[in-house]
Amino acid sequence: MGPAEVVSRVADVGRHVALRASLTAIGQQQCRRLEDSDWPRRARNLRDQLARVSARERERVISASDRWLQHHATFFSLHDFPLGDPIDWHRDYSSDMVGPIKYSGLINTRVREHVGDIKYTWELNRLQHLVLFALAGAWTQNGDYWKEIEAQLISWKQSNPFMMGVNWKSPLEAAIRLITWAQVALIQGGKGGEWFDRASKTIYQHQYLISKFYSKHSSANNHLIGEMAGLYIASVFWPYYRESTLWRALARRKLVAEIVRQVEADGVGKERATEYQVFVIELFLLAGALGHLIGDPFPQEYWARLTRMLEFLSSISNRSGDLPMFGDGDSGQAVWLPETTPERIQRLTGISRDHETDAVNANLRSTLLLWGQSPQDIPLCSPSQKLEAFPDGGYYVLVADRGGENEMMAVFDTAQLGLPPLNAHGHADALSFWLSYGGEEFLIDPGTFTYYCSAEWRSYFRGTGAHNTVRIDGQDQSVSGGIFLWRETADCRLEQVEGTDDFVEAVGSHDGYRRLADPVIHTRKLQLFKKSRTLVITDRLECEGAHDIELFFHFSETCQVRQVAPGSFEALNRNKRISIRVDSRFKPELYRGCEKPISGWVSRTFGIKEPSFTLVARAKISGSAEFVTEIAAL
Numbered sequence: 001m002g003p004a005e006v007v008s009r010v011a012d013v014g015r016h017v018a019l020r021a022s023l024t025a026i027g028q029q030q031c032r033r034l035e036d037s038d039w040p041r042r043a044r045n046l047r048d049q050l051a052r053v054s055a056r057e058r059e060r061v062i063s064a065s066d067r068w069l070q071h072h073a074t075f076f077s078l079h080d081f082p083l084g085d086p087i088d089w090h091r092d093y094s095s096d097m098v099g100p101i102k103y104s105g106l107i108n109t110r111v112r113e114h115v116g117d118i119k120y121t122w123e124l125n126r127l128q129h130l131v132l133f134a135l136a137g138a139w140t141q142n143g144d145y146w147k148e149i150e151a152q153l154i155s156w157k158q159s160n161p162f163m164m165g166v167n168w169k170s171p172l173e174a175a176i177r178l179i180t181w182a183q184v185a186l187i188q189g190g191k192g193g194e195w196f197d198r199a200s201k202t203i204y205q206h207q208y209l210i211s212k213f214y215s216k217h218s219s220a221n222n223h224l225i226g227e228m229a230g231l232y233i234a235s236v237f238w239p240y241y242r243e244s245t246l247w248r249a250l251a252r253r254k255l256v257a258e259i260v261r262q263v264e265a266d267g268v269g270k271e272r273a274t275e276y277q278v279f280v281i282e283l284f285l286l287a288g289a290l291g292h293l294i295g296d297p298f299p300q301e302y303w304a305r306l307t308r309m310l311e312f313l314s315s316i317s318n319r320s321g322d323l324p325m326f327g328d329g330d331s332g333q334a335v336w337l338p339e340t341t342p343e344r345i346q347r348l349t350g351i352s353r354d355h356e357t358d359a360v361n362a363n364l365r366s367t368l369l370l371w372g373q374s375p376q377d378i379p380l381c382s383p384s385q386k387l388e389a390f391p392d393g394g395y396y397v398l399v400a401d402r403g404g405e406n407e408m409m410a411v412f413d414t415a416q417l418g419l420p421p422l423n424a425h426g427h428a429d430a431l432s433f434w435l436s437y438g439g440e441e442f443l444i445d446p447g448t449f450t451y452y453c454s455a456e457w458r459s460y461f462r463g464t465g466a467h468n469t470v471r472i473d474g475q476d477q478s479v480s481g482g483i484f485l486w487r488e489t490a491d492c493r494l495e496q497v498e499g500t501d502d503f504v505e506a507v508g509s510h511d512g513y514r515r516l517a518d519p520v521i522h523t524r525k526l527q528l529f530k531k532s533r534t535l536v537i538t539d540r541l542e543c544e545g546a547h548d549i550e551l552f553f554h555f556s557e558t559c560q561v562r563q564v565a566p567g568s569f570e571a572l573n574r575n576k577r578i579s580i581r582v583d584s585r586f587k588p589e590l591y592r593g594c595e596k597p598i599s600g601w602v603s604r605t606f607g608i609k610e611p612s613f614t615l616v617a618r619a620k621i622s623g624s625a626e627f628v629t630e631i632a633a634l
């Protein structure tokens with residue numbers, strides 16, 4: 001922590017002391033309503049777009065909404081879970097623990113014994129299901145949905161006095177509530193009329209919290225983007241307060257700065273966490289599209305960087321829309337909709353694709369993210385075709401027959417760990433790769449599963465052993481300093497790339513094991529022979545002494561894996577098959593859903609883990625060694 005950050009943290013404490021002393025005054029802040037005749041027209045445009053959403057998509061939203069209407073919730077590991085009536089907004093329904101109602105600055109939300117698993121409480125309090133109610137209300141004309149929005153808003157306000165309890169702890173959570181309310185207001189027909197009058201104080205308090213306590217210095221990652229998107233959107237929707245102009249300018253300035261600071265020129269988010277990249281793309285789109293709608297256009301460089309971000313997602317997705325789960329993810333969505341991840345990715349990447357065509361787009365996600373505008377309306381840049389090299393981000397795509405029936409894709413991770421100085425959301429996954437064949441995932445990154453509920457599982461999913469790479473002496477490549485901190489980080493880089501029409505080769509290396517008593521440098525070469533759909537992996541370990549080597553291959557949970565000969569395995573995923581053969585010096589072992597040692601797991605949704613096959617090949621070396629693994633489509 002540098003001197004500027006120390007000063008800033010001390011200032012935060014001062015702000016809390018001042019705020020605690022003036023809670024009542026801030027709670028009574030008055031606003032001045034202005035007439036703005038453009039909003040009913042914008043709301044009508046949105047309604048027109050919503051009317052074009054397919055019957056299937058509507059059905060899904062309405063049925064999800066009907067369960068919420070009964071106070072049955074589905075998120076993380078909770079499935080159709082009864083919340084009771086009234087909903088307890090301070091309860092973590094997964095552990096049944098209730099957070100204290102005291103000044104939020106005094107609550108340590110990371111301690112499970114105090115609050116339960118805070119991610120569960122916060123997720124519920126994002127109130128994103130209110131958007132489902134608004135959509136169902138708009139499509140069915142059933143007034144019950146609108147009544148429920150109002151009832152829950154009142155209940156939420158009554159249970160959450162300003163700055164009291166866990167729901168006032170995180171400015172990001174406050175920002176997402178603001179985005180939710182703005183969406184509801186626009187679907188309802190403008191700014192919500194009487195609904196806004198009831199919510200005006202709490203809307204002010206949310207913005208006040210963000211403006212005072214937004215993420216700074218080492219914490220300025222995706223949280224800051226979310227906070228500024230929420231502040232911008234709320235100050236555009238409800239510009240009725242003394243500070244509104246200031247807040248809007250601050251938020252817009254930060255968003256424009258952060259898209260450059262947190263995203264590489266090639267479109268890769270510096271957190272090196274695919275899911276968070278998807279999340280911040282949505283946040284950047286919401287803010288930029290709203291600016292465009294109201295005549296406050298964001299600069300061209302903002303849209304150019306956003307286009308590159310979408311292009312990266314599109315380039316690392318297979319023909320089915322699956323993409324590698326590199327780094328942390330918490331299943332967060334800027335607008336929550338009942339979709340699978342591939343559907344969500346295809347809809348997002350479709351925004352830049354449809355931008356260029358005359359497609360009459362009425363997919364729900366883009367309609368909501370663009371506030372009823374169509375992709376052609378917004379100033380995205382024309383995306384180039386799917387790319388292979390992301391030199392700034394450190395990813396390289398080796399691909400044969402892209403988009404075709406027998407597409408084979410390996411995404412090679414030669415990226416840095418995460419966004420310095422904390423690298424909070426990075427995983428120790430240097431030189432790992434993701435492999436898809438024929439639109440089916442074979443070798444995956446197993447995901448994240450948890451932040452707070454178990455230190456053991458947290459360190460497994462972010463550790464080197466949960467990635468398709470080499471672990472040495474049982475150590476992670478980088479040294480953890482806490483659940484959102486890596487103290488010492490491997491320096492990983494792409495060394496060279498070569499290719500012809502039939503063949504492509506990429507070489508990467510990292511120095512994470514230089515710290516061992518006998519230092520080791522790991523260099524990995526991936527070669528894809530396009531005609532035979534064969535991937536050859538050559539691992540070179542340079543060292544002088546003796547080491548334990550483990551080579552990991554994590555299969556998708558839909559793969560069946562069996563050993564066919566010593567060192568030879570076959571994996572079947574639906575109707576696609578691959579073989580994998582490891583060097584004869586290795587002793588291979590298959591795991592599935594094993595707890596001691598933890599091995600053979602995947603987590604697609606935060607809070608849920610499922611058994612899957614993991615192949616671990618172990619060997620001992622003495623001095624430098626080279627191993628070859630061959631993977632072929634069958």
Ligand SMILES: [Zn+2]
Pocket residue numbers: 325326327328427429445446447461462466467
């Ligand atoms: Zn990972």
